[in-house]
Amino acid sequence: MRKHTRRVLATSHIAGQLDLLDRLVETASELDVDSVMIVGDLVGTGGVHRADAYREVFGKLGALRVPTFFVPGAHDAPLDDYLREAYNLELTFPMLHGVHGTLAFAPGHVAVLGMGGEIGQTGGREERERLYYPEWAVEYVLKVLDELKDYEKIFLFATPPAHKDWDGGSQAITTLINTFAPTLVVVDAPRRHHAEVGTSLVVAPGRLSEGDFSIVDLRRRKIEAGNVR
Template sequence: MRERVEEVVAASGTRGDIERVRRLLGAARERHEADAVVLIGDLSLRGEAEEYAGILRVLGEANIPAFYVPGPGDAPFGRYLREVYNAEVVFPFLHGVHGSFAFGPGYVLFAGMGGEVVDGARPEREEESGLRYPGWEVEYRLKVLHELRDYQRVFLFGTPPAHKGFGEGGSQTLAELVKTHSPRVVFAGGEDFACEELGSSLVVSPGALSEGRYAVVRITGREARAHEL
């Protein structure tokens, strides 16, 4: 593992498929010599504690820095959060960055927000039947990034930022955050591989791991390649 994060293996929508997570980690180590792994929820299929615990244990035992956010289906949120907390106490390489941030090797900062992000003045917030957050909450949770300007940034979003290349459903709030903070790479949820530039940032939807899809992204060079297990 390098002293700085360069090569990242990323996937979305694991949906409780522990075997595919094992295969992804094997590819990350042996095929790609990756420096980090990124997962964009949904981590579970049914929101059960055993699914979260299994996925996180496999991630932790791999001893590769791993960064992740929940998806809209990772609810109720309290169950997800409890299992993430338990796993991160045991495995130091695990980093949940839902509404938060964590540091990777070197001056690389990972930050993000999972679930569905909805724009508008008064969108409904939900954490029981699904994860749904107003755009202003993401802005508030990540305002600390203004104090961390010296770090190269990588964002993880369950919802893609608004961009014509990702079709309808993207968040304008997230697009503005990307333009404000200029991360090198933005990882976003989605079933299929997509890669578009937004300002000076590369936005990548790595594809659903539950369908055997993932991506390899070079942070410094802002390059992304689609792969299948």
């Protein structure tokens, strides 16, 4: 494993597609990546017991053998099940890092922070039927950013920023990006896309439920599209 984070494999919306996740794990081992970033719905919405579904997904992610960071999507509710299984599997696989409302560190003095679920302008927190957070809650949870001025930063969000290229984006995320200038922001969106927001590279890497992922070279600021089908 490199001492610096340069090549990142990013994807979103696993949605319980375990066969495609197995292929991603196999592909990642051949691509010489330093870390893996995953945003959006991890498990499907079918009748599988939620705790069992999380356990399967996290167990497969543990086979990646590189630092792996993730946040849940709006359908990864209730939050209690998600957090319990994420914690248990992180103890088993030390390279797994859930960063929903918190942070973890990648090689090379890089702080990875994130917030999962849908982020909107109105209403209160919802964590039973779906994961939904008002923008003020995101700003409050991520106030730790004030203490990370000396770190390179990567943000993970299941909601894109407010931007002309994305529908339904969050202005709070745009403000965080413009204020703290992360090198990379990985978001979930229906189509693969990337844009510059301020000095930050914002990437919707494609959805694994459709076989898609992207490789992001942080130093060259280049993106390669991939598919595991």
